[in-house]
Amino acid sequence: MAILVLIARIILGLGIAAHGAQKLFGWFGGYGIKGTGGFFESVGFRPGIFFAASAGLGELVGGVLTLLGLGGPIGPAIIIMVMLVAILAVHWGHGFFVSKNGSELPLLYISGALLLMFAGLSVYSIDSLLGLSAIWPANLTWIALGVAVLLALGNILVRRPAPQQQQPAA
Numbered sequence: 001m002a003i004l005v006l007i008a009r010i011i012l013g014l015g016i017a018a019h020g021a022q023k024l025f026g027w028f029g030g031y032g033i034k035g036t037g038g039f040f041e042s043v044g045f046r047p048g049i050f051f052a053a054s055a056g057l058g059e060l061v062g063g064v065l066t067l068l069g070l071g072g073p074i075g076p077a078i079i080i081m082v083m084l085v086a087i088l089a090v091h092w093g094h095g096f097f098v099s100k101n102g103s104e105l106p107l108l109y110i111s112g113a114l115l116l117m118f119a120g121l122s123v124y125s126i127d128s129l130l131g132l133s134a135i136w137p138a139n140l141t142w143i144a145l146g147v148a149v150l151l152a153l154g155n156i157l158v159r160r161p162a163p164q165q166q167q168p169a170a
Helices: 002-025 032-042 048-068 074-091 104-119 138-157
Strands: none
Touching: 002 032, 002 048, 002 074, 002 104, 032 048, 048 074, 048 104, 074 104, 074 138, 104 138
16 A cells, blocks of 8 residues: 555656646746746736745645655645635636636645545655654644645635726727
8 A cells, every 4th residue: 555655646746746847937838937927917816926936836845745755744735725726716617627627637636635645645755764654643634634725715815806907088
């Protein structure tokens, strides 16, 4: 079972970290901070560059922590937080499938993160190597999940609609 958890961590961690690198650096066909910031502005996150950097950093750090098996539930919690914001701000109302900009992909990331969060990061992790696995009991895992959900909802609450453009008088 430990090798399966390692494989899941590698796939999930690299996948979400790559999403962060797209936002932050424009790697892997991404738009970088400026382009992503413009998109974030269009969905109500102002200043867009700040929120793009925050989302990109969350994806990168959450992915790397999960990939390495470091920090117990923290990496998966960060993934859940960022993906929950993505669902609520961008994918809600577009159905399920990713081909229609639906919530399929972020829900898959959340599902994987939840499994790793509660199953543990396995003996093939930096936490295990350093003897840190025991410091992540179930109650701290639930707290990490609760904090992730609350931060995601708080992020949604700070969104502001784009200012209305004044039409020139005819």
